[in-house]
Amino acid sequence: MSLELIEVSKSYRLSGQSLFRAKREMAVMNVSCSLEEGRTLGIVGSSGSGKSTLGKLIVGLVKPDAGDIRYKGESLLRPQARQRLFSELQMVFQDSRSAVNSRMTIKDIVAEPIQHRERLTSSQLTKRVGDLLTAVELRPEEMNGYPHQISGGQLQRVCIARALAAKPRLIVWDEAISSLDAMTQWQMIQLLQRLQKEYAMSYVFITHNLQAVRHLADELIVMSRGAVVEHLQDAKHLDQLRHPESQRLVQAMLTSYRST
Ligand SMILES: Nc1ncnc2c1ncn2[C@@H]1O[C@H](COP(=O)(O)OP(=O)(O)OP(=O)(O)O)[C@@H](O)[C@H]1O
Numbered sequence: 053m054s055l056e057l058i059e060v061s062k063s064y065r066l067s068g069q070s071l072f073r074a075k076r077e078m079a080v081m082n083v084s085c086s087l088e089e090g091r092t093l094g095i096v097g098s099s100g101s102g103k104s105t106l107g108k109l110i111v112g113l114v115k116p117d118a119g120d121i122r123y124k125g126e127s128l129l130r131p132q133a134r135q136r137l138f139s140e141l142q143m144v145f146q147d148s149r150s151a152v153n154s155r156m157t158i159k160d161i162v163a164e165p166i167q168h169r170e171r172l173t174s175s176q177l178t179k180r181v182g183d184l185l186t187a188v189e190l191r192p193e194e195m196n197g198y199p200h201q202i203s204g205g206q207l208q209r210v211c212i213a214r215a216l217a218a219k220p221r222l223i224v225w226d227e228a229i230s231s232l233d234a235m236t237q238w239q240m241i242q243l244l245q246r247l248q249k250e251y252a253m254s255y256v257f258i259t260h261n262l263q264a265v266r267h268l269a270d271e272l273i274v275m276s277r278g279a280v281v282e283h284l285q286d287a288k289h290l291d292q293l294r295h296p297e298s299q300r301l302v303q304a305m306l307t308s309y310r311s312t
């Protein structure tokens with residue numbers, strides 16, 4: 053088993069509450085799920101259902117209050133394992149503009165994770181960044197530009213190249229393609245599928261887009277108010293979703309299709 057979450061919970065202090073008698077809100081509640089190597093777990097659910105928090109728990113951006121997160125058989129809650137395995141777990145977010153430093157060149161943005169782990173000569177680094185940009189279907193020459201000089205879709209590709217630079221084994225995509233137009237989303241789905249095969253990675257794919265999930269995910273979990281309310285073994289069969297929350301999501305998708 054590549055990734056295993058065992059009864060994981062995470063709460064946040066409600067804003068405006070005092071430190072001492074604060075009420076807490078459960079963002080993720082007793083979630084158990086697992087993901088085999090090379091496979092994709094889709095996560096859907098309405099806004100605020102805990103999807104991003106779950107993604108951040110997986111890559112170690114937030115710590116659980118309870119439960120265990122195991123990766124390659126080791127608990128990521130143990131600092132030693134975390135330190136060793138952390139770079140294998142990457143997360144790509146929806147808002148690429150705020151995820152990058154606008155004063156850095158594309159080259160420096162993509163090169164940063166490489167420089168953390170390897171000592172390369174300047175020409176080796178340029179070659180590596182060029183290869184990564186090619187892998188995400190950008191031209192290597194783009195590396196000399198700045199984020200504001202490229203489109204949202206291109207910048208999202210830069211963020212993917214940056215995630216790949218860390219040589220990840222698992223990537224959490226948090227609405228990573230949601231803000232792009234339908235055509236670009238479709239191209240990105242194909243790109244993500246190709247990269248998954250080429251780099252032999254596992255994916256956790258968080259989205260509101262059930263169509264994208266059908267294409268990309270093997271399994272699917274539906275979240276509601278922090279909990280997993282349904283687990284579909286085969287994400288291709290959305291018609292097998294039974295929970296009222298799942299059916300609401302399907303209805304919302306159908307309605308938005310009819311109105312477009
Ligand atoms: N850093 C934080 N501090 C306080 N509360 C938070 C924090 N992050 C998330 N929450 C709360 O936890 C709950 C789950 O949030 P989360 O962002 O995981 O939902 P989500 O399913 O990703 O929603 P969306 O689809 O809108 O992105 C929400 O009620 C949210 O307000």
Ligand SMILES: [Mg+2]
Nearest residue numbers: 103104105226
């Ligand atoms: Mg979210």
